[in-house]
Amino acid sequence: MADNNPAGVDNTFRRKFDREEYLERAREREREEADGRSKSKAKGPPVQRKPLKHRDYVVDLESRLGKTQVVTPIAPLSQQAGYYCSVCECVVKDSANYLDHINGKKHQRALGMSMRVERASLDQVRERFELLKKRKVPGSFSEQDLDERIIKQQEEEEERRRQRREKKKEKKKEKAAVEEETEMDPDIAAMMGFGSFHSSKK
Template identity: 35%
Template structure:
């Protein structure tokens, strides 16, 4: 008997000419189809309920697991510390970051003034870059009570009792004056350093 010839496309003998074709995993595709049908069923139910209420159904985009809700800023923007300071800018600052003003590290974006910077922090682009959704968490009664307790504690800590003892008041005043002198000294030294840098340039 003659030997079997190799098939077309270099297939093994006896295997036929269709061995090069892709074989599909039927169980995997059946599992995917079942999951898709379940998703369509849930979506159809939501669409039907929205129609009964007289609303239009919009399918929500998928969100990543590590996304966080939009929250209020817990700190103030420090603008006063930059008053009267000089900032050196690179000559070849490229891209959106121009190298001056208030810089957002998450977006690589700089703003020329504080109003523009605050608007940028509320923008959709910034929220998307920091990984926040545009949904705000609804507060329930327990959260409101906890917040009120926190604010009451903070107010109590801020209001210090009035000291009636003259010696203690004088000591406190001395400490405050020393701090003020130290701050003036620091500012004076900074001004001298900045003048020296400008003269070198």
């Protein structure tokens, strides 16, 4: 039976590896690492990043809510539709993805922070609690404060209702006064030549 394949053609479709070549490459790599000239070290020392810290600004998600904006393809990124990140110079289309982006690894790296959180000591936690006790957050209140605020709000609502009633009474009085002024005494009207405004036709 004759072989249909020409001579020197490998028809097994399997890759053949030269073991000696790869062994030589491995030895060369080991020698470089031993000499301290590995490719990773040639790039320079690894970047030291700061641990994560809390944001010192409020994330604005609602300032452009419900507003209409004309978007053109030639507009700069900061004026396109969506949420613009000035650190990464990208536009994110909705608020959920924007929050994911600013809390994500890429954005934090661009800010120079790693994704690790610095472990706080017991003294730091105590200091933080003391600071928060001293700086009472406006709007925080106890149950007694809540009762006082409810009573105060009810009194204010009652005062507003009373003022509205008084305004209505004043308007009625003014309207009555205007009607009295417009009504003319019949004797004076007759002297001036005004008769009744009824039709003379019978």
